[in-house]
Amino acid sequence: EDDDKVFRLSDQSEGSAPSRAGAESLVRRWKAGELTAVKDHVVAVTSETFDTQVMKADRDVLVEFYAPWCQHCQRLAPVYKQVASHYAADIGLSIAKMDVTKFNPPVEIKSYPTLKFYLEGSKQTPIDLAFKANRDKDDLVAEIEKHRTRRSKQVKGSTGKASIEQMDVARNDEASKKTISVPPNAADAADHSVWIFDDMVDSQRRGTE
Secondary structure (H helix, E strand, C coil): CCCCCCEEEEECCCCCCCCHHHHHHHHHHHHCCCCCCCCCCCEECCCCCHHHHHHCCCCEEEEEEECCCCHHHHHHHHHHHHHHHHCCCECCEEEEEEECCCCCCCCCCCCCCEEEEECCCCCCCCEEECCCCCCCHHHHHHHHHHHCCCCCCCECCCCCCCCHHHHHHHHHHHHHHCCCCCCCCHHHHCCCCCEEEEECCCCCCCCCC
16 A cells, blocks of 8 residues: 555664665564554645635634755654644644645745744734744644634534644544564664654755755
């Protein structure tokens, strides 16, 4: 089923490239069925899809405008994925990103990454969320909650309402089923412990998470 997908391997080190031994270990364990690909809930938008997925979307949309070579963007990537997973079941909000080296952004971008929050009802005047080098998931979620328009967090696929606490429990349960295991021996652990499969619009490089 993966014939039509491109995956990029990366680790959570300080920007260092995966080693040969680590990559061979990863491939071996993937073939053995020991690893699971974690779904990326960040929506990759292009010049063609920006209007429908952001401007005309009936929800608030946070967009990261990034460049793959930008180290700040690379460090933000795993945090941004966590934020997207946090809101995966929330029908009132989407987390998206655009590679400005491949697509033309609809606004002027002066630095990378640039975070713009497009609120439902006022998409023409997005809010700029200041980038902080050490910003973590909780900090970014707090910023989103401060500005978002919808306070009711209805779960996708449900007609009822769900609280943030209820959705967090559901996400945690789901995450526990989709974790990628730590390398089983010291040799593998030396190559760093967390790996990610990245499904990308850019088959060459869509960020280096």
